[in-house]
Structures are given as C-alpha cells and as structure tokens.
Amino acid sequence: MSVEVAPVPLVELSGVSVTYDVPRQKSVVEALQSVDLAIAKGTFTSLIGPSGCGKSTLLRIVADLIAPTTGRVSIEGQTPASARRARQIGFVFQEPALLEWRSVLDNVALPLELQGMARAQRESEARQLIDLVGLSGFEAVWPSQLSGGMKQRASIARALSTSPHVMLMDEPFGALDQITRDRMNLELVRVFEQTGITVLFVTHSIREAVFLSDNVIVMSPRPGRIVRNIEVDLPRPRNLLVRDNPTFDELVGIGARELEQGYDA
Amino acid sequence: MAQRFGTLARMAGPPIVAAVVMVGLWEGVCHLFSIAPYIVPAPTRIWAAFVSKPGSLLFNGGVTFLEAISGFVIGSVLGALLGTAFAYSRLLARGLLPYIIAANTIPVVAIAPIIILWFGHGMQSKVAVTAFLSFFPLALNMMKGLQSYDRVVMDVFHVSAASEWQRFFKMRLPNALPYVFVGLKLNVTFSVIGAIVAEFVQADKGLGFVIMTTYRTLNMPRLWAAMLLSAVIGILFFALIAWIEKRTIPWHSSMREDR
Numbered sequence: 001m002s003v004e005v006a007p008v009p010l011v012e013l014s015g016v017s018v019t020y021d022v023p024r025q026k027s028v029v030e031a032l033q034s035v036d037l038a039i040a041k042g043t044f045t046s047l048i049g050p051s052g053c054g055k056s057t058l059l060r061i062v063a064d065l066i067a068p069t070t071g072r073v074s075i076e077g078q079t080p081a082s083a084r085r086a087r088q089i090g091f092v093f094q095e096p097a098l099l100e101w102r103s104v105l106d107n108v109a110l111p112l113e114l115q116g117m118a119r120a121q122r123e124s125e126a127r128q129l130i131d132l133v134g135l136s137g138f139e140a141v142w143p144s145q146l147s148g149g150m151k152q153r154a155s156i157a158r159a160l161s162t163s164p165h166v167m168l169m170d171e172p173f174g175a176l177d178q179i180t181r182d183r184m185n186l187e188l189v190r191v192f193e194q195t196g197i198t199v200l201f202v203t204h205s206i207r208e209a210v211f212l213s214d215n216v217i218v219m220s221p222r223p224g225r226i227v228r229n230i231e232v233d234l235p236r237p238r239n240l241l242v243r244d245n246p247t248f249d250e251l252v253g254i255g256a257r258e259l260e261q262g263y264d265a
Numbered sequence: 266m267a268q269r270f271g272t273l274a275r276m277a278g279p280p281i282v283a284a285v286v287m288v289g290l291w292e293g294v295c296h297l298f299s300i301a302p303y304i305v306p307a308p309t310r311i312w313a314a315f316v317s318k319p320g321s322l323l324f325n326g327g328v329t330f331l332e333a334i335s336g337f338v339i340g341s342v343l344g345a346l347l348g349t350a351f352a353y354s355r356l357l358a359r360g361l362l363p364y365i366i367a368a369n370t371i372p373v374v375a376i377a378p379i380i381i382l383w384f385g386h387g388m389q390s391k392v393a394v395t396a397f398l399s400f401f402p403l404a405l406n407m408m409k410g411l412q413s414y415d416r417v418v419m420d421v422f423h424v425s426a427a428s429e430w431q432r433f434f435k436m437r438l439p440n441a442l443p444y445v446f447v448g449l450k451l452n453v454t455f456s457v458i459g460a461i462v463a464e465f466v467q468a469d470k471g472l473g474f475v476i477m478t479t480y481r482t483l484n485m486p487r488l489w490a491a492m493l494l495s496a497v498i499g500i501l502f503f504a505l506i507a508w509i510e511k512r513t514i515p516w517h518s519s520m521r522e523d524r
Binding site: 015040062063084085087089090091093095097099100101110111113114115142144158164 | 372415417418420421422423424425428429431435436439440513514516517518
C-alpha cells in the first residue's frame with residue numbers, strides 16, 4: 001500500500017463545525033465541532049461513533065448535501081459543490097433509494113443518463129458495474145423484486161457509475177441481517193480493491209469498520225469530534241480469514257474502548 | 266393460450282353468471298307480478314326499445330361520450346397543470362387551495378346553468394361543465410403525487426447533479442403517475458355525470474336530452490335503455506383508462522396480479 005508515501009489528501013476538512021437552530025426549543029444544537037480530517041487517495045476510511053454524533057452530517061457535507069457552519073472542505077482542491085457538479089462524488093445511502101419504475105439496469109445507468117451519455121454506452125457501462133457487484137442476470141428486474149442485499153448492490157453499482165473519485169457510504173448495510181451483511185462486506189472489500197476508489201464509510205459496527213478500512217476514525221457523542229484515528233495495518237486483499245488475525249481483535253478492542261470512553265466523557 | 270383462456274374464464278365467469286341470473290329474475294318478477302312497464306320495464310322491453318331505433322340512441326350516446334371525453338381531457342390537463350404549479354409554489358397553494366376546495370364542493374347541478382349561459386347552447390357548454398368537474402381531482406392528485414417523492418431519492422438526484430427538469434421528468438412525474446391515475450379514474454365517472462347533467466339543463470341531443478324527453482312522455486323503456494347505455498359508456502371509458510394505467514405503471518404495487 002502507498003500509505004507510507006503520505007500522498008496529498010483527496011478529501012480534506014479543516015475546522016468544520018455544524019450547528020443547527022432548533023426554533024421550537026429556542027436552542028442551538030452543535031452537531032460537529034471543529035473537525036479536521038484528511039483522507040488519502042485510494043484508502044478506505046470508516047467513521048464510527050454513537051448515534052447522533054454527526055458522522056452522517058460529515059458525509060453529507062462532503063457530498064454538498066449540507067453546508068458547514070464554519071470551516072473548509074476540499075476535494076482535490078475543489079469545493080464540494082464543484083466536485084459534485086463534476087460528478088466526482090458517489091453516495092450510497094442507508095436506504096437503496098432505487099426508482100421503482102426503472103429496471104436494475106436503468107437504475108444503475110441513471111447518473112450516466114443524467115449526465116447525458118448515449119443509451120448504448122451507458123447501458124454497456126452499467127452492465128459492467130452490475131457484473132462487478134454480482135447482480136448479473138437481474139438487469140431487467142424491477143427493484144420491488146429484489147432482496148434488501150441485492151437492492152443495496154444495485155445502489156452501490158449506481159454510485160460507482162460515474163467513476164467518482166470518492167465514494168461516500170452512509171451505513172449502507174445497517175438494515176441488512178448479519179449473514180447478508182458479512183457477504184456484502186466481502187463484496188465491498190473486493191470492489192474497493194479492484195477499483196482503487198477512495199471510500200469514506202459510516203458505520204455503527206467496529207468489527208465492520210476494522211474489517212473494511214485502512215483508517216478507522218472514532219468520533220465522540222454530540223457535539224461530534226474526532227477522538228482517535230486508528231490505523232488498520234492488516235494485509236490486503238482481505239477475506240474472512242483476516243478476522244482470525246490477532247491484530248484484528250486487538251484493533252476492535254481499541255476501537256470499542258475509545259467508543260466507551262466517549263460515552264463516559 | 267389455454268391457460269390464458271382459463272384465467273379469463275375465472276375472471277369473467279362469476280360476473281357473467283351473476284348478470285344472467287339477475288336479468289332472468291328481473292324478467293320473471295316483472296311478468297309474475299304484472300309490474301307496469303313505466304314503473305319497471307322488463308329487460309326484454311328495454312331491449313325492444315333499444316333495437317326499435319338503435320341509431321338514434323347510439324347517436325345520442327356518441328354525443329354524450331364525445332362531450333364527456335372532451336371535458337375529461339380538457340379538465341384533466343388544466344387540473345394537472347394547476348396541480349403542478351401548486352406542487353412547486355407553496356405560496357400559490359396556500360393562497361388558492363382553500364378556494365379550489367370550496368369550488369369543488371359546489372354541486373354540479375347548481376353551477377351547470379351558469380356555465381351553459383356562459384358557453385352557449387352547443388356541445389361546448391356541456392364540455393365546459395364536464396371539464397369543470399374533471400378539474401379538481403387532477404389538480405389535487407397531481408399536487409399530492411408530485412410532493413410525495415422520497416427525500417433520499419431526491420438526494421440521489423442532487424448528488425448526481427441533476428437539473429430541475431431532470432428532477433421533474435425522471436423522478437417527480439413518474440412518481441406522481443399512480444396518483445394521476447387515481448384522479449383520472451374519478452374523472453371517468455365525473456365526466457359522464459357532468460355531460461348528462463349539463464344536457465338536463467339544456468340540450469337538443471345526447472343521452473341527458475333523451476332521458477328528459479322520454480321522461481316527459483313516460484316512454485320508460487326507452488329511458489331505461491338510455492340510462493343503461495350511459496352506464497355502458499362509463500364502463501368502457503373506465504376500462505380504457507385502466508388499460509392505459511396497466512401499460513403506463515406496470516411497476517406499481519397496485520398493478521400486481523398475485524393479489
């Protein structure tokens with residue numbers, strides 16, 4: 001891995017804070033408190049923390065879905081807005097959010113269609129992505145006919161369609177059962193290792209975070225701050241055997257302790 | 266093919282049997298109790314009234330159908346446009362929606378004479394009454410349909426840098442279609458009612474005109490024939506819309522056949 005080269009960060013946040021007005025309670029909620037974060041190109045970074053710690057907020061700021069109250073965000077030197085308009089951001093939400101009137105193929109090709117790509121070309125690219133996420137044979141099927149895990153595969157293929165420079169994933173497997181979730185983790189590791197894309201991944205599960213990531217960022221309860229950056233020095237390509245590696249349990253233990261301390265503070 | 270015929274027989278069988286039994290009972294009761302034809306004419310008498318001058322009834326039925334479908338199209342299109350405006354402008358919806366709902370509660374029989382006065386004695390005034398009735402269901406359903414999109418899907422479009430037009434045509438409009446068809450199906454019934462009520466007020470052709478004139482002469486079998494023809498028109502019209510719906514939104518959960 002190119003971790004030692006200390007490359008220029010692909011995504012960089014400096015002093016990012018977010019506060020919300022809550023008019024009904026006449027109070028202000030601080031969701032994020034001066035977050036500094038640098039994500040190297042081609043790495044997999046997980047954000048982990050208790051509910052409401054602002055990890056989803058952080059992801060939505062990078063995707064230009066919300067603006068920070070203070071601070072700067074840059075994606076390869078661009079603002080989130082211009083990176084988004086240049087279609088360099090892929091986003092996988094907790095819900096698959098597929099269009100129920102479109103086939104899997106047309107759902108995956110949607111971002112390319114919005115970009116104005118000709119039908120033949122976007123369909124051939126979408127077919128390759130459908131193959132990559134293991135959905136071959138389901139191109140013509142409607143989303144309502146898919147299982148939860150398959151819907152999320154389609155959603156991941158859609159997010160990859162514009163060949164984004166960074167993929168943001170907001171608890172994409174949170175609604176799946178444990179067996180499906182383990183399988184999806186394996187598939188995601190494979191897709192990540194094959195494409196070399198940069199991923200920022202939000203999760204509640206420290207085991208999932210360690211299994212997938214190069215870096216696990218632990219956040220405190222609200223107002224969200226970064227309390228620790230755990231470097232995961234486990235070999236790639238990863239498979240389920242990684243969990244038998246003593247380092248795996250050690251890192252999970254460190255992460256779990258950090259999370260608990262966050263609660264006590 | 267044989268399987269398809271079997272499905273058809275299973276679907277159409279019960280209502281056909283029920284119709285045969287009901288018509289048979291009706292015929293029998295009329296004869297058995299010697300019910301006067303002007304109170305309840307027997308089915309055979311109604312049929313005789315129909316076949317004695319079928320051209321005339323079919324012509325008048327055609328006039329009513331033409332008025333109904335023209336008003337249906339005009340009212341639905343205008344309603345859909347206003348519903349779209351409401352969905353995009355909260356201010357407009359807040360200002361006008363109460364009056365739209367109030368106007369919708371005006372009984373059609375009360376407003377029909379006024380509209381006929383405005384639009385004259387021809388078919389155009391009947392079309393206007395029908396359009397008036399068809400306007401509200403589409404305005405309200407279009408607004409609701411365009412507003413009922415999934416927030417996360419909107420986020421997907423935002424991240425994909427979709428234009429406002431793309432958001433409308435590729436997301437909000439297809440999402441609104443099931444609502445649109447609810448409105449259109451309501452309008453099928455309303456438009457036939459609208460056309461006939463308008464003909465009651467003033468007309469020299471159409472099924473409403475036939476019903477009024479046969480009522481004055483107590484030619485009840487012919488009146489019943491006109492009434493049943495109006496029902497047939499409504500059923501065929503409804504079937505047409507349902508057929509279009511099935512081809513337009515086959516993906517929607519209401520279209521699943523395993524229910």
